[in-house]
Amino acid sequence: MSHRVATDIPLLVRSENTSSERRVSPSWTISHFKSRLEPITGVPASCQKLTLGTSHPDRTLEVEDEDSSNVQDWGLQPYSEIVVQDTRPTSARTNFHDLESVKKYEMPTEQYEARPDSVLAWKRSQKLGRFDPSAPSLEDQKIRALRREVEERGVSTGRRCHLLPVTDARRGIVSYIGDVPQIPGVGTWVGLTLDEPTGKNDGSIGGQRYFECKMNCGIFVRPERVEVGDYPPLEDLDSEMEEI
Numbered sequence: 001m002s003h004r005v006a007t008d009i010p011l012l013v014r015s016e017n018t019s020s021e022r023r024v025s026p027s028w029t030i031s032h033f034k035s036r037l038e039p040i041t042g043v044p045a046s047c048q049k050l051t052l053g054t055s056h057p058d059r060t061l062e063v064e065d066e067d068s069s070n071v072q073d074w075g076l077q078p079y080s081e082i083v084v085q086d087t088r089p090t091s092a093r094t095n096f097h098d099l100e101s102v103k104k105y106e107m108p109t110e111q112y113e114a115r116p117d118s119v120l121a122w123k124r125s126q127k128l129g130r131f132d133p134s135a136p137s138l139e140d141q142k143i144r145a146l147r148r149e150v151e152e153r154g155v156s157t158g159r160r161c162h163l164l165p166v167t168d169a170r171r172g173i174v175s176y177i178g179d180v181p182q183i184p185g186v187g188t189w190v191g192l193t194l195d196e197p198t199g200k201n202d203g204s205i206g207g208q209r210y211f212e213c214k215m216n217c218g219i220f221v222r223p224e225r226v227e228v229g230d231y232p233p234l235e236d237l238d239s240e241m242e243e244i
Helices: 030-041 109-114 119-126 138-153 234-243
Strands: 009-014 019-024 048-052 080-086 160-163 171-178 189-194 218-221 226-228
Touching: 009 030, 019 030, 030 048, 138 226, 171 218
Parallel strands: 009 080
Antiparallel strands: 009 019, 048 080, 160 171, 160 226, 171 189, 189 218
């Protein structure tokens, strides 16, 4: 006597976060079937409510004893849609759409740099980026960027200017452009003679004079803080306003 083996049937499994096609053995118990659905849908077996798809929205797939009942007892047809609903309160469910809450793996820098199959390793072998022996150092890049800032902003000695951001109302004249070794940080500095004594020096730092001005009318700033243009002294502007 030969025993007929139940043939697997394809089913469409859908949940709030997943949708896929699965082959299911009709001989599986319902409890085993639900345990197989758990890693697919993320819904614990004990919290699953199974229903047929849109063609049978009112048919809930339930049995009294899930350990002794089989999938074949439901009489499912190939490609029937099984909807897996999560009966837990919303607050108890995992939000798979909240990527910020997912713990991300970050490889230690030392481990990444030691890998032979990384983008960094490829750049190293091709001598690209910071591995290019002819590439400028970070210090050189900063020096070039500051010089470029001076050129693009049209900053030159003798020009009227005001300080940025706009909340800084101070105005003055560009009196110096160049290096200031006494100030930490490489690259170009812009020395200003301010209209009012709201600066920090008299055009000299550490005994080295860079331009002449009254005490506390001198200040050194980076080029990005200088906006040149037709900016009259504030006291002259006030007098013009009074005449108007």
